[in-house]
Amino acid sequence: MKREADWRERFPDDVTCVRCLQVKPIEELDRLLWCDDCQLRARRRAAMRGWISGGILALVLGLYIWLVIQPDLTLIPSAWAATLLVAFYLGARVAREFFYGLDRMTNRRAAEAMPPGPGATRGHDEGR
Ligand SMILES: [Zn+2]
Structure with a gap:
């Protein structure tokens, strides 16, 4: 826990998350400066891609078993x-x-940032 405190001390209290570009308290960010929400979103997306990949793998394996191994499915279908x-x-x-x-690893900047809406004008936030 001590080392956690060390890297956080180098930052001010509020830091911009590199993923969603929202300013968050430093406690909510991890070492890559991802906020909790962005980590959660990344995990959910990874889980979704994971299930799809697993489905594809099972499908390919199923086809392989069906077409190449050609087992007698009346014997041990449950196996x-x-x-x-x-x-x-x-x-x-x-x-x-x-x-x-x-x-x-790729740590793409602003990957979770909301694109500006149709009503947003450029330079709107400047000069604050
Ligand atoms: Zn974020």
Whole structure:
């Protein structure tokens, strides 16, 4: 916890989150200067991509089993079903970590920032 305090001491109390560009208290930001909301959003998006990846993996594996291995499904259908389920679940877990890590690593600036609305004029906030 001591080291956490060290890096935070270098910043003022309120810091702009690099993802959504909103000013947040430093306690809500992590080392990459992502606020809690943005971390949550990144996790949700990674989870969604993870489930999709797991689904694709299970589908491909299912096709592979069906077309290449061509098992006699009358014998142990539950074993094959379990194989696909495990592939789906593990694939989703691994892909989720991968996508979240990728998001953290690339650390794209202002990725969560709201684009200015149609009514917004350029330079509107200047001169405050
Ligand atoms: Zn943010």
